[in-house]
Amino acid sequence: MDKIHIICVDDQPEVLDSVMRDLRPLSEYVRLEDASGTTDCLRLMDQVDAEGGHIAVVISDQVMPGETGTDLLGKVAKDRRFRHTRKVLLTGQATHADTINAINEGQVDNYVEKPWEPEKLLSAVKRLLTLYLLDAGIDYKPYMSIIDTPTLFSKLH
Amino acid sequence: MITLPDHIMRPLKRVNRVYFTDPDRILAVPAGGDLVRQNEECHRLFLVLRGNFVAYRRSETFEGSHLPAETQVRGQEVFRAEPRSYVCVQSFFSRSYHSSYHIVALEDAEVAYIDDNTPAIEPELYGSLEQQFIPVLVHELAARNFRIFTHVSEKEEAVRLLQRAEMAATLSQLSAGIAHELNNAVGVISRRADFVADHLSEFLNEEAPQNAELFRLGYEDDSFVAASDLRARAREFEREWGLSQEAAKVLAHVVHGEDELAQRGASFVKHVGKNYRFWELGHDLRDLQIAARHASGIVRAVKLLGGGSSSRTEGVNVNQSVKDALSLLTNRIKNMRVFTQFGETPAIFADLTELVQIWTNIIKNACDAMEHAATPQPEISITTSHIHADGLQLLPAEYVAVTISNNGPPIPEEIRDKIFQPSFTTKKLGLDFGLGLGLSIVRRLVDSYGGTIELHSSNSITSFTVNLPTTQIHG
Incomplete structure (x- = not known):
């Protein structure tokens, strides 16, 4: 299944549903998946990868029982299979130390504060999706209607 | 104890030896006796040999006023003098011969002294009396410096505590205000969601019962x-029935097994495929x-932490408050074995809701800990008893003790001090009573009753014991 996936991770189902709903404009072109925590997300990523799918963006909550979002994104960053995967940390409560950690350990590409503005989240994800397509060498033409054109042009020229 | 360099200490010891050992110039002062009174004429310089003294100073403005309060009669404590300290140094060397303090012996004491008639000893070798007493003056300076330093740091500490108390008071006022405003806003959201749900439901019932x-x-x-599991099922439905990802997910929520799916039939699946948004609307x-x-x-937790309104009355039954807490938590403890052992407890002066709050927070905390650690066969046991603390004068004589134990994971040594602090939590933020406020509320409430909390935690059992005095302590 040569399909682009975007994965959202949050342990609070109500919040997770809201993120998923805000990203729904993308669902015609990419698969939106949700995961309830770090372990669930990593299992899902293994599965998607095994089926030949691509994981373009992972959007994770920071504060979860067990491992944090930073821990999860750090693991994704270290995994060769997901070297092009873009990472977003979604958090309502981040200290200075958390932020530094997220950048150094989690290698996040974007930081979205809760409560988030749907348009901003959507445009951030579109931009990261565009970068992923270019980095992974995937033909971007089928995705033209959800691609961030300024990012595309800046990368092409 | 003032320590000085050797070249001061040696002559100081000589001065003490040659001037302050004459039996004719040694006085015994009984406990509570005066050495000198404030403003009294005094031509002596004292060295304390034994016992401790305290120096009081009375503000001059209180002189002659009628019926002064006790502290005004006695004055304010200024310093204490222990053995080997000198007293009346300033009045002696300034030749004012007036004591600025009222100096009283704290216990049976002994002092030696010189007066303005005492001649210098061996002046040809050691110089004039003043010259010989320079080490004493240095000692006095050092002692006064030390005293000032101590006073300043005590004052700073007092100011800091005062500021903290003020901040807590402001916070409590602020939290009450915020709680009120937020409750209004949340109330609107909650009630309107109800109305919208009712109206939509009615409307759909008339128009399209299946969507309703x-x-x-x-x-x-x-x-x-x-x-x-949900994801796996949704994927299956997606493949088998050619549903969209969203519709398949809704179907996975609605239909729980093959049997149910068979019972519902293909027409239902097709209907969900087209109309899954109605489910989503309800879910929203x-x-x-x-x-x-x-x-x-x-909001409720923050309000309680800030110290909301409490209405305490006589005759509150502690056992009843524990039962109330358990019935409030019925849902939470349904998977656990709960043992209770209610002792004979006297009615106390308390606010029933506050007591219930204490027990629910401790019990909830135990449930969370056991759930998180997936404790096999989780158990909670609660005992209440009436305790007479004979002989322990420091504690109230009688109290009601409530012990809540669980067989969950032990609380690590290093966090035992911290668990009662606000915002310390090992849990995820936000839900139920979140914010790590639970145990800090317990601590605040128990403190407000003059009670104590004991925490014991081992591998097999963790228990919180709350002791509440049966009589209110005043002052």
């Missing part, structure tokens, strides 16, 4: 299915309700 059912299923959804309203409940739960 989907809507209701979404609104009342309380299935607790692991995300991965349900989430609104849940979020509003979370918000008001947090």
